[in-house]
Amino acid sequence: MNYSYPLSDDTWGREEIEAILNVILSKNFTMGKTVKEFENIFADWIGSKYAIMVNSGSSANLLAIAALVYSGRLERGDEIIVPAVSWSTTYFPLHQYGLRLKFVDIDKETLNIDPTVVENAITKDTKAIFAVNLLGNPCDYNKLQKICKDHNLLLLEDNCEALGAVYNGKYTGTFGLIGTFSMFYSHHICTMEGGVAVTDDEELYHYMLAIRAHGWSRDLPENSRIYKKSKSSFYERFNFIVPGYNLRPLEMEAAIGIQQMKKIDRIISQRRLNAEYFLSRIGKMPLFRTQKETGKSSWFGFPIILSENASLKREELIKILENGGVETRPIVAGNFVRNPVMKYINHTIHGNLPSADYIHFNGLFVGNHSKDIKDKIDLLFSLLHSFAITHR
CATH class of the missing domain: 3.90.1150.10 (Aspartate Aminotransferase, domain 1)
Known part of the structure; x- marks a missing residue:
């Protein structure tokens, strides 16, 4: 149906098309220097130390949960509190890594997770709260951060619908240990498909670098906190250290993203x-x-x-x-x-x-x-x- 008032609009201009053509002409298509450039721009804008670009916001959630499990921050069987209203891939990575979801109600006014209900839902098995900034609206992070501090819980953020939202002068997606973002067509910026995970934690960043690309050690820095590389670059090109995926973005998606960040x-x-x-x-x-x-x-x-x-x-x-x-x-x-x-x-x-x-x-x-x-x-x-x- 041709809607007079569609769900979303096109944020692209000539700049994005030229960026795609430049990547095609370069013949460097998979994750490379353009992805790294976009990550640096995104991290600087959002206010995080590290940004990891992936092929979707759903993959960003999967990457985040995988890193938390392999780093030992979460263990299979741990209970994670989640709001009853969110997108499917907020929940699926938790299930896929053997974590037990506890659904709680939302606040009827803000539509976000209700902090009062959260506090009453906590048990000895609860290890984290996965907050969702629904439809761009920040959660009450004053209350959620206090709850996490009082009960020694991890705070995670699904910020896929809320790029650019602000709470107490700080961008959402940066309150939790890891925050995730989507850049699908209908979102604030569009890179065709695409997502980002951000963190200030260097160890988690290194886990995500490995998990994003097959679980190999190739993309880790020499001084990585999770693995000591050998001196053989030949060996380290195909050395697998954690179970990983292929969540890599394309260079053209990053090139589009660089132009979109100029407009954000x-x-x-x-x-x-x-x-x-x-x-x-x-x-x-x-x-x-x-x-x-x-x-x-x-x-x-x-x-x-x-x-x-x-x-x-x-x-x-x-x-x-x-x-x-x-x-x-x-x-x-x-x-x-x-x-x-x-x-x-x-x-x-x-x-x-x-x-x-x-x-x-x-x-x-x-x-x-x-x-x-x-x-x-x-x-x-x-x-x-x-x-x-x-x-x-």
């Missing part, structure tokens, strides 16, 4: 301006509510949640919006424990999940763009207004 501040700024306009409109419509901002969201999208007193079904609203040219999505994956895949995953659920259930059945989100979309937001609210009039 403008992109985030425009998304916030679009959000201001959206909030000014939805605040006048009691039939709907949206996400309460914590810190400074980078507004991945705009959630629309039916109020408790609404006399309508979400399916009716979706039909009106889609027929009117507005593309819609569930709020990420709704309450994830309602997915059939859960029968394969070692997990527990702490209490009931009323807030996650509510958005599962009564929420959706529409897109935010890198350009001024007042006209699209006006279209959205003309449809919402018509809907509200017929459902008073």
